[in-house]
Amino acid sequence: MQKDTYKSTGCFDLTCSGFVQTNKAVGLGGTIGPISTPLSQQYELNFGIYLDNGGNWWLKIKHSIPVGYWPKEFIGQSATMVQWGGQVYSHEVKKPPHTGTHMGSGEGSNRFGAACYISTVRIKDYSQRLKYPQLVSTRSAEPDCYIALNDYGNDYDPIFYFGGPGRNLPHCP
Secondary structure, eight states: OOSSTTSSSOOSSTTSSSOEEOOTTSOTTSOOSSOOOTTSOOOOOOEEEEEOTTSOEEEEETTTEEEEEEOHHHHOSOOSOOOOOOOOOOTTTTSSSOOOOOBTTSOOSOOTTTSEEEESOOEEOTTOOEEOOSSOOOOOSSTTTOEEEEEEETTEEEEEEEEBOGGGSTTOO
């Protein structure tokens, strides 16, 4: 969570300051189980970020387990953008050879049971109602290596699929 596109605030793990870890069993940026197996057992984890009465933003998993919080001084009272997705490390970003690190399961397809996905995405706006956000788009910083797709239909809730095998795709540099 950050307030200026990672220029001076924000982080996605514990390598920078700002996040106050309160749960020793779950590390921000670490693996959270159980882990799904492609084309086999699938597990879903519930994540939420909530503003408390003191102005701190809490990260909770599995419906109610607090992981920690971003202090109000660090984030502020509202957000202008919300992002969901995955990230891999490469010391050679935008330079060949790209990392062979898988994102998610390593599958880039939109097939349930194979690709990593996020469903039931909601935000709470000033009306205090949970709703699907407007103007949703997908982006991949390395589209030849990783794929992002928002599968949106009129008869079902949108599902955001993302991931890929990295350098193992034919056009990935």
